Amino acid sequence: MVRARAWQQHEQAVARLRRSYAAVPDGQPVRLAKTTSNLFRPRAVSQAPGLDVSGLTGVLSVDPHTRTAEVQGMCTYEHLVEATLPHGLVPLVVPQLRTITLGGAVSGLGIESTSFRNGLPHESVLEMDVFTGSGVVVTTRPGEELFDTFPNSYGSLGYATRLRIALEPAGPFVDLRHVRFEDAASLAKVVESIIATREHDGVRVDGLDGVAFSPDELYLTLATWREEPGETSDYTGSQIYYRSIRERRTDLLGIHDYLWRWDTDWFWCSGAFGVQHPVVRRLWPRRWRRSEVYHRLVGLDHRFGVVDRLDRRAGRPLRERVVQDVEVPLDRVTEFLDWFDREVGMRPVWLCPLVARRAWPTYPLVPGLPYVNVGFWGTVPVGPEAAQAPLNRAIEARVHELGGHKSLYSDSYYDRETFDRLYAGPLLASVKDRHDPDRRLTDLYDKAVQKR
Known part of the structure; x- marks a missing residue:
């Protein structure tokens, strides 16, 4: 019924x-x-x-x-x-x-x-x-x-x-292991091994992502579903998930909290609103510690240009919004991160390995080939050229030089011919x-x- x-x-x-x-x-x-x-x-x-x-x-x-x-x-x-x-x-x-x-x-x-x-x-x-x-x-x-x-x-x-x-x-619970690496090349080798074997050090891996805090401080978080209960952490209150990656080698979350571990602080982007300050966090209602609340605040800034006005008034260089997710082949991710550090300099960045199961013409990842999604979200001071988006344009070019692809949920700057070539324009039109x-x-x- x-x-x-x-x-x-x-x-x-x-x-x-x-x-x-x-x-x-x-x-x-x-x-x-x-x-x-x-x-x-x-x-x-x-x-x-x-x-x-x-x-x-x-x-x-x-x-x-x-x-x-x-x-x-x-x-x-x-x-x-x-x-x-x-x-x-x-x-x-x-x-x-x-x-x-x-x-x-x-x-x-x-x-x-x-x-x-x-x-x-x-x-x-x-x-x-x-x-x-x-x-x-x-x-x-x-x-x-x-x-x-x-x-x-x-x-x-x-x-x-x-x-x-x-x-x-x-399972109702998730074991986490935070494994540190001194360079991206070492991390990439372990990712390759986990994709091939679905385990690390003899332990099954059900979930795999990571964070690069600096060129010589990178982490993979290995998640394993489990049935047995235990003392779990809570990152919806005063504690902040992304900080825990650097602070502890292991952790335990309920499956619900694991699925939404990034939402409470919009990865680390809640810091832009002061919400990670202990005093503000105590006053900021728990029901507002959600990604869509921060997204609305960003929308208001875009509408009224508050940050740009403050930067101009203070004599600071204008900032370019660099909010992107890109897929880079695993064997080229070290090159991309090296370039990104030199040219953009934004940290931390999110790292999420993926393997497409089959070919999809409108986002042509090679089936079976390991990629890493590199996610970076923030602003970078660039000066009067900010409106021309020089960093976003450079990222687009570099990603495709390395055989990668860029998601289209944020700003894009391709000319029509390039866009149609990369995203199956003639097929979409038909x-x-x-x-x-x-x-x-x-x-x-x-x-x-x-x-x-």
């Missing part, structure tokens, strides 16, 4: 979505009527009504026998995990931030510590319904053109309304011809680079 009611409500939500699509005037771009986002590129403001996806935020069912879940496209991973954990199951990849949606992680790109063995979130999708630019829902599966071009399309082909995904068992012939949805280049 509960399952039937959930599906009935889902059909009603899809019907509202169709009606909202019909209400968008001809010639106006079709966008989501959604107030939250994990994107870091500004978007053009449209006065036209948007797509009503308010009823597409839930979990329709969890099947512990087949280890699958039916999930609506706008469901956040926070809500998805709440539904799967009681069954001892988790999605194969759970992105780091609570409010990332399943549809967003699939049409964009998500990653986390299980990506070294499970790839990216779209690789565990078994079937999905896509609301296309033609205003119809298309059910599509792996191997079909719409399905295979949907990852990294960022809504330019449509929006997922329902997804069937694979799940895997996870798929768009079939599923959005009137170009109601904004083109990927216009979204990612032109910010339309």
